[in-house]
Amino acid sequence: DAKTTQPPSMDCAEGRAANLPCNHSTISGNEYVYWYRQIHSQGPQYIIHGLKNNETNEMASLIITEDRKSSTLILPHATLRDTAVYYCIVNNAGNMLTFGGGTRLMVKP
Amino acid sequence: GAVVSQHPSRVICKSGTSVKIECRSLDFQATTMFWYRQFPKKSLMLMATSNEGSKATYEQGVEKDKFLINHASLTLSTLTVTSAHPEDSSFYICSARGEFIGGDQETQYFGPGTRLLVL
Numbered sequence: 001d002a003k004t005t006q007p008p009s010m011d012c013a014e015g016r017a018a019n020l021p022c023n024h025s026t027i028s029g030n031e032y033v034y035w036y037r038q039i040h041s042q043g044p045q046y047i048i049h050g051l052k053n054n055e056t057n058e059m060a061s062l063i064i065t066e067d068r069k070s071s072t073l074i075l076p077h078a079t080l081r082d083t084a085v086y087y088c089i090v091n092n093a094g095n096m097l098t099f100g101g102g103t104r105l106m107v108k109p
Numbered sequence: 110g111a112v113v114s115q116h117p118s119r120v121i122c123k124s125g126t127s128v129k130i131e132c133r134s135l136d137f138q139a140t141t142m143f144w145y146r147q148f149p150k151k152s153l154m155l156m157a158t159s160n161e162g163s164k165a166t167y168e169q170g171v172e173k174d175k176f177l178i179n180h181a182s183l184t185l186s187t188l189t190v191t192s193a194h195p196e197d198s199s200f201y202i203c204s205a206r207g208e209f210i211g212g213d214q215e216t217q218y219f220g221p222g223t224r225l226l227v228l
Contacts (some may be wrong), residue, residue, distance in 0.1 A: 034216070043202045043219035044153070046111075087152075096143060097204075097217055099153040 004088045009104040012082075018075040020103050022088030025069040031092055033064060035073045037084040038102070044087065047073065078107045112136050113205050115220035122193055123228055130188045130223045132203030138183035139205035143217065144176075147200040159186055183207070193227040200224050 005023040012018040024033065032051050036044040048055055048062045050071075055062045061074040075082055087102040112135040122128050132142060141160050145153040157173075159165040159180035167173045177189040186205075190197055201224075204217040 032215075036219075038153075041200075041222070041224075043113075043115075043222045044204075046216055046218055049216060096155050096158055098155070099145075101152055 004090055004100055006086075006088055006100065006103045008101060009106070011106050011108055012075075012078045014080060014107055014109050015077055018078040018082065018105060018107070020073040020075075020086050020088075020105065021070065022073070023070045024088070024090045027068050027090050031090050033062065033068075033071050034089045034091065034097065035060070035062065035086065036089065036097075037082075037086045039081075039084040044099075047086075078105075080107050080109065083107045111216075111218040113139075113203065113218050113220040115203055115223050117223060118221065119224040119226075121226045121228065124194050125192055127189055127191045128193055128225060130190075130201055130203075130225075132186045132188070132205065132220050134184045134205045134207065134218075137205075137207050139186070139207040140183065140214070141206050142180055142186040143204045144178060144186075144188050145202045145204065147202060147222075153202060156188075190225065193225070195227045198225055198227045 032049050034049040035047040038044045048060050050062045064071045085102040085104050087099050089097050114133045116131045143158050144156045146156050147153045155168050156171045157165045157167045157178050159178050161180050161183050165178035180186040200222050202222040204219040206217045208214045
């Protein structure tokens with residue numbers, strides 16, 4: 001599975017949009033981009049995933065560049081409860097997930 | 110949909126004893142379940158993959174005789190840590206994937222985790 005690169009930490013003001021970047025320059029054609037988050041002392045929570053097109057659900061939006069070498073997870077109105085470690089994972093659908101270091105998002109009042 | 114539960118949420122045991130952790134998919138049939146371990150301030154590390162009715166596939170470096178995995182039904186997998194020692198103290202998390210209405214069968218959904226402390 002392709003490796004991903006994420007900034008180790010980010011801050012965001014409460015109520016503002018949080019834009020979390022992810023680089024996956026070695027992604028192959030049949031690999032999906034998955035986003036999970038882990039709030040302290042809990043199991044990871046699925047957020048969203050996509051292959052080529054941008055995706056949106058009730059939690060977030062996923063923007064994938066046309067060359068698929070990077071993506072951005074957007075939390076449109078961050079709240080304090082969105083403080084967590086966000087993991088960007090690239091893999092073939094159904095394969096095991098390999099977790100990297102993720103981005104620690106701190107939402108501040 | 111796609112709720113995964115784990116039991117117990119935390120357990121403290123004496124060194125040398127065995128501990129069983131249950132992972133259940135509550136509203137879907139999990140064809141595949143995964144077991145992860147997470148040490149403090151570290152990322153999740155996959156321990157093993159189990160398919161219903163088959164033997165689990167363990168990752169390199171994970172002792173299959175120490176971490177016994179059973180996936181006897183489409184909604185239940187168990188992880189037994191045998192002869193636990195203090196270095197086995199960790200956060201154990203399961204995930205599951207399978208078919209359910211309104212979802213895709215490839216996305217993994219995680220349980221809340223079980224915190225094990227071996228004294």
